[in-house]
Amino acid sequence: MAGCAGPKFSTVTAVPSGKAVIYVYRKAALGGVLGNHHIYANGQPVTSLYSGSYYPYLAEPGTNYLSSEMVSLAIAINMSMNAQFKHRVCWIEAEAGKTYYVQFEIATSWGPIMTEVDANTGSRDIRECNLAKALK
Numbered sequence: 001m002a003g004c005a006g007p008k009f010s011t012v013t014a015v016p017s018g019k020a021v022i023y024v025y026r027k028a029a030l031g032g033v034l035g036n037h038h039i040y041a042n043g044q045p046v047t048s049l050y051s052g053s054y055y056p057y058l059a060e061p062g063t064n065y066l067s068s069e070m071v072s073l074a075i076a077i078n079m080s081m082n083a084q085f086k087h088r089v090c091w092i093e094a095e096a097g098k099t100y101y102v103q104f105e106i107a108t109s110w111g112p113i114m115t116e117v118d119a120n121t122g123s124r125d126i127r128e129c130n131l132a133k134a135l136k
Contacts, residue, residue, distance in 0.1 A: 006131035020094035028052030045135035054129035090114035
C-alpha cells in the first residue's frame, strides 16, 4: 500500500499553456484493494492507481485515450485480466485550459472501467484521494 502514501488531493495550479488537465482517480474501496493498475495515456505509461489515489495528467489538446493494465503478484490473474480488458479505453476530447475527471473503477468480473464524470462529481470524489506516483 506504499503507493497510497502521497499527499491528499491538491488542484494543479500551474498548468502549462496549451495543455488540459485530466484527473484520473480511483475512489477508496475494498474491492481490488490489494491490486493496482497502471494507467496509460495515448499508449504511454502515466501512473499506477491504488485504491484511493489520483493522478493529474497534463494532456495535449485533441483526442486523448486512457487505458489500464492490472499489476498483481499473481501472474495468471495479470495475464487473464489484461488480455480481456486491454482494449477498454476512455476517450477524452481535450481542450487547452480545461479540466476533466476520469473515474477508474474495478467492476468485479466485468473488469476495470474508466468513465469521464462531470466536474461536480469528480471534484467531490477526488478530495479524499492521495496523489499517486508517476511511472517513468
